Amino acid sequence: MIPKQKITIYDLAKRLNTTASTVSRALKDHPRISKKMKEAVKELAEELNFHPDPIAHHLRTGKGLVIGVIVPRIDRHFFASVIGGIQNIAQQHGYSVIISQSNESYEKEIESIKAMLNKKVDGIIMSIASQTVDYKHLCQLMEVVPVVFFDRIPKLDSIDYVVNDNFQIGYKAVEHLIKQGYKKIAHYAGPQNLLQYRERLAGYKKALEDNNLEFREEFIYHNTITMPTGLESTEKLLNSKDRPDAIFAAGDYSAITAIDTIRKAGINIPSEIGVLGVANEPFANYFSPSLTTFELFNKKMGEKSAELLMKKLNDPESVDLLQTMIIEPELQERGSTKK
Amino acid sequence: MIPKQKITIYDLAKRLNTTASTVSRALKDHPRISKKMKEAVKELAEELNFHPDPIAHHLRTGKGLVIGVIVPRIDRHFFASVIGGIQNIAQQHGYSVIISQSNESYEKEIESIKAMLNKKVDGIIMSIASQTVDYKHLCQLMEVVPVVFFDRIPKLDSIDYVVNDNFQIGYKAVEHLIKQGYKKIAHYAGPQNLLQYRERLAGYKKALEDNNLEFREEFIYHNTITMPTGLESTEKLLNSKDRPDAIFAAGDYSAITAIDTIRKAGINIPSEIGVLGVANEPFANYFSPSLTTFELFNKKMGEKSAELLMKKLNDPESVDLLQTMIIEPELQERGSTKK
DNA sequence: ATGAAAGCGCTAACAT
DNA sequence: ATGTTAGCGCTTTCAT
Numbered sequence: 001m002i003p004k005q006k007i008t009i010y011d012l013a014k015r016l017n018t019t020a021s022t023v024s025r026a027l028k029d030h031p032r033i034s035k036k037m038k039e040a041v042k043e044l045a046e047e048l049n050f051h052p053d054p055i056a057h058h059l060r061t062g063k064g065l066v067i068g069v070i071v072p073r074i075d076r077h078f079f080a081s082v083i084g085g086i087q088n089i090a091q092q093h094g095y096s097v098i099i100s101q102s103n104e105s106y107e108k109e110i111e112s113i114k115a116m117l118n119k120k121v122d123g124i125i126m127s128i129a130s131q132t133v134d135y136k137h138l139c140q141l142m143e144v145v146p147v148v149f150f151d152r153i154p155k156l157d158s159i160d161y162v163v164n165d166n167f168q169i170g171y172k173a174v175e176h177l178i179k180q181g182y183k184k185i186a187h188y189a190g191p192q193n194l195l196q197y198r199e200r201l202a203g204y205k206k207a208l209e210d211n212n213l214e215f216r217e218e219f220i221y222h223n224t225i226t227m228p229t230g231l232e233s234t235e236k237l238l239n240s241k242d243r244p245d246a247i248f249a250a251g252d253y254s255a256i257t258a259i260d261t262i263r264k265a266g267i268n269i270p271s272e273i274g275v276l277g278v279a280n281e282p283f284a285n286y287f288s289p290s291l292t293t294f295e296l297f298n299k300k301m302g303e304k305s306a307e308l309l310m311k312k313l314n315d316p317e318s319v320d321l322l323q324t325m326i327i328e329p330e331l332q333e334r335g336s337t338k339k
Numbered sequence: 340m341i342p343k344q345k346i347t348i349y350d351l352a353k354r355l356n357t358t359a360s361t362v363s364r365a366l367k368d369h370p371r372i373s374k375k376m377k378e379a380v381k382e383l384a385e386e387l388n389f390h391p392d393p394i395a396h397h398l399r400t401g402k403g404l405v406i407g408v409i410v411p412r413i414d415r416h417f418f419a420s421v422i423g424g425i426q427n428i429a430q431q432h433g434y435s436v437i438i439s440q441s442n443e444s445y446e447k448e449i450e451s452i453k454a455m456l457n458k459k460v461d462g463i464i465m466s467i468a469s470q471t472v473d474y475k476h477l478c479q480l481m482e483v484v485p486v487v488f489f490d491r492i493p494k495l496d497s498i499d500y501v502v503n504d505n506f507q508i509g510y511k512a513v514e515h516l517i518k519q520g521y522k523k524i525a526h527y528a529g530p531q532n533l534l535q536y537r538e539r540l541a542g543y544k545k546a547l548e549d550n551n552l553e554f555r556e557e558f559i560y561h562n563t564i565t566m567p568t569g570l571e572s573t574e575k576l577l578n579s580k581d582r583p584d585a586i587f588a589a590g591d592y593s594a595i596t597a598i599d600t601i602r603k604a605g606i607n608i609p610s611e612i613g614v615l616g617v618a619n620e621p622f623a624n625y626f627s628p629s630l631t632t633f634e635l636f637n638k639k640m641g642e643k644s645a646e647l648l649m650k651k652l653n654d655p656e657s658v659d660l661l662q663t664m665i666i667e668p669e670l671q672e673r674g675s676t677k678k
Numbered sequence: 679a680t681g682a683a684a685g686c687g688c689t690a691a692c693a694t
Numbered sequence: 695a696t697g698t699t700a701g702c703g704c705t706t707t708c709a710t
Contacts, residue, residue: 010702019681024705032679047617051457055403056703058394059686066458067436075599077621080419083589087413096458098405098435101426118390118403118433260625282416285622286599288627299414347687358697395687524696544690628696 007050016040020323027052058120065095066117067309070126072104072152077281079127080297082150085302086125094308095122102129110137110243117144121164123309127152146319150305152194160312162305162325164296166196167334169329170203173248173294178211180337182246182274185213188224188233188258190250197225200250200278219244230254246274246337252293254279258289259336274337278329291321296329343468346389355379357397360588361665366391390653397459404434406648407455409465411443411491416620417599417637418466421489424641425464432649434461441468449476454485462648472532483649485658491645492532499651501644501664503635505535508668512615512633517550519676520614522583524552527572527597529589536564539589539617558583561628569593573600585676589634591620598626598675617668628674 005303009023016023018037024059026033026041044050058064069089071079091099098119109129112291123146128138135154137275141147142159164212177185187204190197208215218240221233230253237244238261249255255277262273269275269289277284278292284291308323343436347530348362353360357376365372365380383389397403406429410418429436437458439451448468455463462485467477474493480486483497488500516524526543529536541560547554547617555577560572569592576583577600588594594616608614608628616623616632647662 004705010703020703021682021705022680026682028705034679037679053459053703055397055398055459057705059392059688059702060704061400062686064394068596074426075416076417077414077419079604080416083438084412084440087438091439091454094431096437096439098431098437098456099422099426101423115430117437120394140511141477141686167621174469193385197437213538230482256622258709263627281438281622283595283622286595287622295448320700349687359687360689360698363687364696367689369695375697376695380681392687395702396689398686398704399688401702441705602683 007048009050009052011049012041012044012050015044025270028116059154062120062214063244064120064122067097067306067313068119068121068124069097070102070109070112070116070124071099072102072127072129074099074101078151078296081089081129081298082302082305085299085304086306087302088299090305091305093314095310102132102133104129106131106134113137113141117141121145123147123313124310125150125305128154129193131192146242146309148305148312149322150301152196155195158322159330160308161246162301162308162327163196164301165204165326166199166329167206169278169294170200170205170248171207172203172276172329172331174198174204174207174320175211176292176331176333177248177274177276177337178207178213179245180246180270180274180339182337184242184244185248186219186237186244187217188221188230188249188251188254190225191223197250201272204248208216218242224249224254225251227257229251230257231261234258238265239269240261243273245272249277251277252277252279252284252291253295255291255336256281256284256287257294259289259291263288270335270337270339274339276337280332284332285334287336292334292337293332294329295332297327300326320338348386348389348391351380351383351387351389353634363391365394377395383633401459402461403461404479405458405460405572406434406436406645406652407451407458407463407465408436409441409448409451409455409463409670410437411441411466411468411589413438413440413484417490417618417635421466421641421644424638425645426641426645427638427640428459428649429544432653434649440494441471442468443468445470445473450617452476452480460484462486462652464489464648466495469530469533485648487651487662488577488643489640491535494534497661499647499662501647501666502535503640503642504665504667505538506542506545508617509539509544509587510546511542511544511545511668512617513546514550515631515670515672516554516585516613517546519585519609519613519662519678521676522552523555523558523581523583524587525558525576525583527560527569527586527588527590527593529564530562534549534630536589538570543587553556557581563588563592566592566596569596570600573597577601577604577652579605582612586615588616589624591616591618591630593625594630594632594675595620595626598630602627609674609676609678613616615676619671623671624673631673631676632671633668636666636672640666 102109142261153161224233441448492500563572619634
């Protein structure tokens with residue numbers, strides 16, 4: 001399995017009474033090398049378990065077969081699964097994946113980018129930090145290597161990206177709640193500097209409008225996608241004079257704390273209040289009641305992102321081509337909204 | 340932020356009327372370089388935003404400042420958080436991290452190792468696949484680069500590793516259940532080819548013994564750490580003649596399905612049956628009842644693993660030193676066991 | 679169809 | 695204290 005000693009193309013060449021250049025060419029099926037030679041080289045390479053040194057290759061060609069992935073945090077299930085998907089595709093293409101976390105910080109995002117470029121990655125797949133509102137560093141980055149954004153994308157023209165259909169998430173969420181008979185639908189909104197949360201809110205508004213329900217500013221709970229904010233907002237909501245009868249949370253985390261808080265207040269879900277989340281986090285099906293939420297196909301998002309990047313990396317024609325992909329979410333109707 | 344054009348130590352040398360070697364040495368504070376020169380070089384490097392090419396460095400020195408991490412799957416919260424911890428430390432030391440997944444498969448584990456070695460990583464941190472029962476590839480691996488194992492470690496002498504105190508997990512789990520008044524404690528055991536699950540079982544047995552409770556083979560449900568097996572075993576358990584009054588599950592996944600299944604059967608938790616898990620998965624606190632489980636300090640495990648590896652990599656003295664670390668788990672007492 | 683030779687950017691032994 | 699030189703392992707003109 002493991003090369004005992006460092007073995008190079010020169011070793012192969014010597015054994016075959018030829019030169020390194022011939023070996024190098026034979027190994028990559030250069031057209032002007034004889035069939036016989038190719039076979040001989042490959043056989044010997046196999047026998048000696050020879051693998052060309054990627055570092056030397058990298059130095060010589062500038063291509064390193066490495067891509068970088070930058071995410072806000074790796075220990076979020078969503079990002080971890082996306083990375084899993086990226087990995088799968090990258091591996092298939094012989095690329096390895098190096099990972100860095102921005103911890104939601106603009107500064108650390110810049111640092112991560114620098115580190116990646118320093119490592120001479122061939123391309124980058126990233127999801128921006130929530131604190132990132134200025135995109136200069138991204139523009140600069142894109143001039144150096146191909147970049148594919150996913151999920152949290154900057155509002156810039158001419159970027160390649162893969163996202164969920166966030167407008168549809170908002171729209172379908174409200175539509176579903178209305179169908180279930182809910183009339184006063186609150187929204188736990190995400191940070192509005194992130195496009196996806198603006199779109200979820202936009203979908204929410206449009207669905208209300210299309211169903212002749214009034215949009216009420218007081219039904220919007222801003223910046224409520226974490227557990228602590230979910231708790232806080234839910235307490236506020238339960239104490240409000242005109243209490244909503246449903247909650248569309250922009251993420252599962254706040255939806256889950258909502259369920260917990262409401263239940264502890266002795267109010268029934270789904271009959272008195274319905275709760276709907278986004279992301280289908282692990283175990284979403286195991287709360288009581290089970291959480292209605294959107295499956296987002298994280299792994300697929302990773303795979304698609306990697307495919308886009310691979311294309312840009314390997315197909316010279318595609319370099320200037322803008323590639324985008326929108327993944328349709330799938331509503332998982334469960335106990336928290338089924339009256 | 341981004342180097343416009345490729346700039347090398349030769350460029351610096353030319354501008355300073357000196358040579359590449361001097362620049363190279365100045366940059367790394369070689370003792371026999373004048374203060375003046377060092378300052379001049381560093382200043383210019385700063386000004387031109389020069390960073391030495393790590394690839395060339397790698398080719399020349401064989402040191403690449405890259406470590407590899409191999410895990411069964413990255414989208415498990417446990418592994419994702421460990422990786423997060425590894426990342427933190429690696430980054431601090433200027434190392435980047437490349438990741439590969441074995442998907443629990445022995446073959447893919449070998450492939451991952453090959454890929455890592457092929458990429459010339461300086462060291463590897465890994466947790467073995469559940470299907471891995473033969474350790475030859477690991478022994479070979481350890482002869483080539485330093486390796487630190489975590490969580491799922493092979494039963495081999497002379498390895499460096501970081502693990503949880505799995506015996507204590509089993510022991511304390513049972514102890515806690517007994518204190519809560521449970522007398523017939525079942526165990527959902529993990530795959531016994533993995534050391535950690537053998538130890539949890541051993542701790543369970545010892546605690547029973549120390550408390551004068553009989554060990555009953557029929558109370559052991561083997562290979563029950565996933566959701567489907569959790570469901571299956573729980574159904575079996577509920578139908579057994581002499582029904583246990585508590586379950587110590589070797590992982591949160593089966594514990595959570597146990598809770599769900601028991602509740603749906605109309606049986607009360609914790610008064611009729613207590614349930615205890617291991618791992619403190621996200622949301623464990625939000626089930627009803629909330630799940631008593633062990634916090635395992637995943638991130639710390641990652642950090643410690645990386646620290647051990649860094650030491651082996653940078654301190655020549657430690658190469659032959661065996662380093663091991665055992666992390667003490669912390670019981671989170673919650674609703675599922677508090678009568 | 680194959681070989682010779684230069685060079686990617688860096689480091690380090692060996693001068694001086 | 696600094697310069698010279700060779701070479702890490704590979705690719706790639708340019709020759710033949």
